[in-house]
Amino acid sequence: MDNGGALHVVMFPWLAMGHLIPFLELSKRLAQKGHRVSFVSTPRNIKRLPQIPPHLSPLINFVSLPLPHVDTLPENAEATIDISTQKLESLKEAFDGLEAPLTAFLQNSNPNWIIYDYAAYWLPVVADKLGVPCVFFGVFNAAVLAFMGPPSVLLGEEKAWSTLEDLTVAPKWIPFPSSVVMRLHELLKIVKGIGEKKSNMPETHRFGLSIRGSDFVALRSCVEFEPEWINLLHDLYKKTVIPIGLLPPLVQDVEEEGDSKWVLIKEWLDKQGRESIVYVALGSEATLSREELNELALGLEKSKLPFFWVLRKPAGSIEVESEMLPKGFEDRTSGRGIVYTGWAPQVRTLAHSSVGGFLTHCGWNSVIEGLGFGRALVLLPVMNDQGLNARFLEEKKVGLEIPRNERDGSFTSDSVAESVRVVMVEKEGEPFRTKAKEMKEVFGDRNRDDRYIDGFLRYLEEHRCPDGSSS
Ligand code: UDP
Numbered sequence: 001m002d003n004g005g006a007l008h009v010v011m012f013p014w015l016a017m018g019h020l021i022p023f024l025e026l027s028k029r030l031a032q033k034g035h036r037v038s039f040v041s042t043p044r045n046i047k048r049l050p051q052i053p054p055h056l057s058p059l060i061n062f063v064s065l066p067l068p069h070v071d072t073l074p075e076n077a078e079a080t081i082d083i084s085t086q087k088l089e090s091l092k093e094a095f096d097g098l099e100a101p102l103t104a105f106l107q108n109s110n111p112n113w114i115i116y117d118y119a120a121y122w123l124p125v126v127a128d129k130l131g132v133p134c135v136f137f138g139v140f141n142a143a144v145l146a147f148m149g150p151p152s153v154l155l156g157e158e159k160a161w162s163t164l165e166d167l168t169v170a171p172k173w174i175p176f177p178s179s180v181v182m183r184l185h186e187l188l189k190i191v192k193g194i195g196e197k198k199s200n201m202p203e204t205h206r207f208g209l210s211i212r213g214s215d216f217v218a219l220r221s222c223v224e225f226e227p228e229w230i231n232l233l234h235d236l237y238k239k240t241v242i243p244i245g246l247l248p249p250l251v252q253d254v255e256e257e258g259d260s261k262w263v264l265i266k267e268w269l270d271k272q273g274r275e276s277i278v279y280v281a282l283g284s285e286a287t288l289s290r291e292e293l294n295e296l297a298l299g300l301e302k303s304k305l306p307f308f309w310v311l312r313k314p315a316g317s318i319e320v321e322s323e324m325l326p327k328g329f330e331d332r333t334s335g336r337g338i339v340y341t342g343w344a345p346q347v348r349t350l351a352h353s354s355v356g357g358f359l360t361h362c363g364w365n366s367v368i369e370g371l372g373f374g375r376a377l378v379l380l381p382v383m384n385d386q387g388l389n390a391r392f393l394e395e396k397k398v399g400l401e402i403p404r405n406e407r408d409g410s411f412t413s414d415s416v417a418e419s420v421r422v423v424m425v426e427k428e429g430e431p432f433r434t435k436a437k438e439m440k441e442v443f444g445d446r447n448r449d450d451r452y453i454d455g456f457l458r459y460l461e462e463h464r465c466p467d468g469s470s471s
Contacts, residue, residue: 007035007460010111012102013139014119015045015067015095016080017284018363022139022220024049025247026115029453031059038109040102042067042078050249063105068097074316081284084315085383089199095119096201099126106130112464115218121206124213132465136214141364142221142229142243143392144385147180150236154208164188174236177228180391185409189383215463216240218456220247220364222449224442226392242459245452246443248372251351262345265308266352268338272306275356278378278420279349279370281310282361286382290324291410296380297329299416300337305424307337308355310344350375356433357424362389371398374440376432378402378423380411397435399423 013023027037043064073090077083114134116123127134152158164187221243233241300307311321321341350373358370359378377399379390393399402419404411422429
């Protein structure tokens with residue numbers, strides 16, 4: 001492209017790995033097209049991010065803004081990965097304190113566009129004052145956003161429900177092309193999960209104000225996967241909604257020379273049969289209760305299939321991971337399964353040919369990464385949008401959800417073992433394996449994604465802030 005017309009775009013994601021990663025992927029796609037990105041986050045989060053390919057680094061400038069001190073936030077906590085969900089409001093309070101330093105940065109750098117996340121509800125007002133257009137980038141899929149409703153519902157101006165039970169039937173604000181619902185145990189968890197600090201800005205309001213204040217909405221999605229939901233969002237939001245593709249990370253981007261941990265994992269994976277392993281991972285935030293962990297472990301054991309399990313302990317826990325497992329589990333599964341602790345090389349693992357299935361908590365990143373490699377999905381949603389994701393995926397016959405007790409959400413080792421076996425090896429699970437392979441065409445189609453990014457860029461270029469720096 002003509003570099004004289006290159007854009008300068010500021011990215012400002014929420015402080016969660018599931019948000020930082022897609023914002024970084026989008027940054028890479030824009031840099032690939034010759035545009036300049038300022039990626040704003042906190043120092044520790046910037047260090048945590050996956051490596052940028054060297055040819056793109058000159059175009060991506062990482063801007064570190066230290067998180068303001070908040071008494072109730074543990075020291076050094078800069079992301080959801082560092083805290084228990086009970087501390088989420090404290091992290092949000094600190095995040096909101098970034099308004100002043102971010103405003104100063106925007107004033108000095110004079111960008112053409114700001115791309116921001118749901119938590120920064122105050123950013124559209126700042127952008128408006130500075131005369132810089134802004135895009136709300138929804139890192140969720142269109143189905144989940146549509147289910148949450150339009151800004152008027154999110155902001156409580158339009159009453160769509162009165163009791164939690166109302167939310168266990170389909171939302172009423174618009175005819176829905178689905179009968180997907182949230183389960184009562186998920187809603188009760190959300191209510192219980194509201195942390196120890198009272199929220200000064202509820203999550204729903206952050207979403208509502210972020211969507212309403214944006215010039216247009218960009219979605220991490222594509223019409224090849226969910227055309228019905230993208231169309232519905234146009235109607236709900238009454239503004240332009242642009243799907244910008246699924247942005248799966250490139251494996252070659254995450255390959256790191258001489259990474260000793262990966263060398264050992266790869267050695268083990270290389271010895272396993274083609275598509276024989278189930279990769280088990282619940283993302284960066286979700287953790288299971290002791291009972292759930294027990295059932296999951298025993299379920300993997302009963303499945304008799306090889307597994308690679310990424311086990312995370314709750315933030316702040318001093319327990320050793322192996323002590324969280326049922327007695328004798330590691331001995332009994334030795335040679336057949338690996339329990340991995342720490343930050344796992346998820347994309348590289350999913351890309352390996354010995355992985356056939358993915359037992360996932362249904363975070364949208366994980367779903368995209370799993371389907372991008374055609375891995376069949378066993379669905380074990382834990383919190384937030386994950387239950388809805390699981391049901392939308394099941395509705396599209398893309399995965400099988402592990403049955404849970406409707407009211408308390410418990411599940412058994414037998415149901416884990418059975419679901420894993422069905423998806424991985426049993427004859428009745430053949431449709432899931434076939435569908436996952438078909439989905440690889442949709443989720444792993446880089447040329448299609450490239451066209452989406454071109455469409456997005458055309459929009460950014462046509463509506464760019466004329467005063468922005470274009471050097
Ligand atoms: N991830 C990883 N290693 C880990 C845990 C997570 O690489 O040990 C990455 C994963 O590949 C994905 C992101 O972190 O890109 C998690 O996002 P997702 O939406 O799946 O779940 P969340 O963490 O937001 O619940």
